[in-house]
Amino acid sequence: MPPQYKLTYFDVQGVAETARYLFSYGGIEFEDVRVKREDWPQHKPKTPFGVVPTLQHNGKVAGQSIAIARYLAKKVKLAGNNDWEDLEIDATVDTLHDIKIKITPTVREQDAAKKKVLLETAKKDFLGFYLARLEALVEKNKGYLVLGRLTWADFYFTTIFTVLEFMSGEEFLAGYPNLKGVREKVNGLPAIKKWIEIRPNFRIFSAESSFVMPPSYKLTYFDLQGLAEMCRYLFSYGGIEFEDVRIKREDWPQHKDKTPFGVLPILEHNGKVAGQSIAIARYLAKKVKLGGNNDWEDLEIDAIVDTMNDIKLKLTPMLMEQDAAKKKVVLEAAKKDIFGFYFPRLEAMVEKNKGYLVLGRLTWADFYFATIFTVCESMIGEEILAGYPNLKEVREKVNGLPAIKKWIEIRPN
Incomplete structure (x- = not known):
């Protein structure tokens, strides 16, 4: 029987390896589709947002590596036992993702001399800071990153740092025995050892509160x-x-x-x-009933949120630019390369989802969109949603909710 899951990524480990580890750990069969770089242009338009990995299941497709891993972790019992535990895992994974984003330009540098300088700077400015704290967390959590037991955060750490070390040519975890122990535990799991043995021999990767009563x-x-x-x-x-x-x-x-x-x-x-x-x-979305009704719906929401976060990360260098002339040039490029690519797709999704970004109803993805793009517009000094009436309507719907209208009225100026 063909497997129910189809995971598509490039013929490398990269950001898809966490999902492959989770499939293997749980004994879940999956179709491991690997796209060659030279074939990518013909595959790109078939993906939701022009990126991989994507996960297909029962005729549905979702993207974003961390969102996919979170979904699979629930299937193989490596998630939290309650909402707060899920939050603790998510916070750890997102912190590891922060490290990856910060160090990626360094490990991708092709000039050996520049790379060496950048690596030394990275170690001093942020890598040592993060790794020391993660090392202490593992000590506190009895040999794991969070919750005192094996979670998908340990899988994400293991796969991502293997990739980063390979790309940098350095052992980042030297001097951090607890973190090395986490990776050894994960890679030593029988199902993971078997996966490592049978997986294709491919490259790794070329103010004070405004409330009076003390709330909880x-x-x-x-x-x-x-x-x-x-x-x-x-x-x-x-x-x-x-x-x-x-x-x-x-x-x-x-x-x-x-x-x-x-x-x-x-x-x-x-x-x-x-x-x-x-x-x-x-975490809060679950408390206020703005999450999904099942794991797949949560995955769909997460994929949209992570895609919008991708947009924000791409825009951040431009938003921080202080030189007005440079900012204008970069903004014009962004309109073509970023807004022009993502916004038509998001606009179409709102059309498809009856005025919302996903699932045909109000979710926390709409809240993320409404708040983050308001901030972006404020920093740019220009209305970036002009020409996208469906997206503007999403923001208007969110800001028009009675409780949100009240918050906007009373929040600090």
């Missing part, structure tokens, strides 16, 4: 909308009181070391702390 949730971020606004929207939509802590930029240095990984936002609840804006939003 505390959200900490800078005194602006930014990445935390989606979470504030979700709290407001669900009528959940939260302490809206806002830190001034000049006070940030004294707060940074008190956070898990030196970044905001963070969410505190019942003595626990977790970071990563998207992970927090996913």
Whole structure:
């Protein structure tokens, strides 16, 4: 019988290897489709957003490697046992993803001399910072990254750092015995050992709260909308009181070391702390019934959110550009290369989904879209949704919800 799952990626390990590990661990048969680089142009238009991996199941298709891995982790019992545990795993995975994004330009550098300089800078500026904290987490969690047991976060760590070390030509985990132990545990699992033996021999990769009563949730971020606004929207939509802590930029240095990984936002609840804006939003979405009704629906939402995050990451260098002339040039390029590619597809998805981004109903993906592109437009100084009436309607629907309208009225200016 042909397998029910079809995973499509390039003929490399890369970001699809986590999913392959999860399939193997769970004993789930899957069609391991590998596209050669030279054949990619003819395959690209057939994917939802022009990227792989994609996962096909029962006539449905979804993308985004982390979203796919999260879905599979639920199938093979490597996810959390409750929403907060899922949040802790997601926060760890998203932090590992942050590291990958930060170091990718370095490991891709082809000039050996430049690469050496960039690697030394990376070790000093952020790699040592992150790895030391991850090392301590493994110590705390009895040999695992989170929850004191094996989770898909350990699988993501193992596969991603194997790729990064190969591309850099260096052993990043030297001096971090706990982290090396995590990778050895994962690769030593019988099902994973078997997968490693049989997989194709391919390349790895060429302020203070505005609420009076002390609520049970505390959200900490800078005194602006930014990445935390989606979470504030979700709290407001669900009528959940939260302490809206806002830190001034000049006070940030004294707060940074008190956070898990030196970044905001963070969410505190019942003595626990977790970071990563998207992970927090996913957790809150479950609380306010804006998630999926099953694992596949969660995957579809995650894939859309991660795609919008891809757009944000592509735009960030432009948004941060201070030179007006350079910014104008980069903006014109973005309109063609980024907006022109992604927005027509998102526009069509809203048309297909009856005025929403996914599932034909309101989900937290709509909240992410409404908040993040408002921030982007503000930083660009231009309306980037002009010409996309369906997308503008999504934002209007979200901002027109009674609870959101009220939040917009009372939030700090």
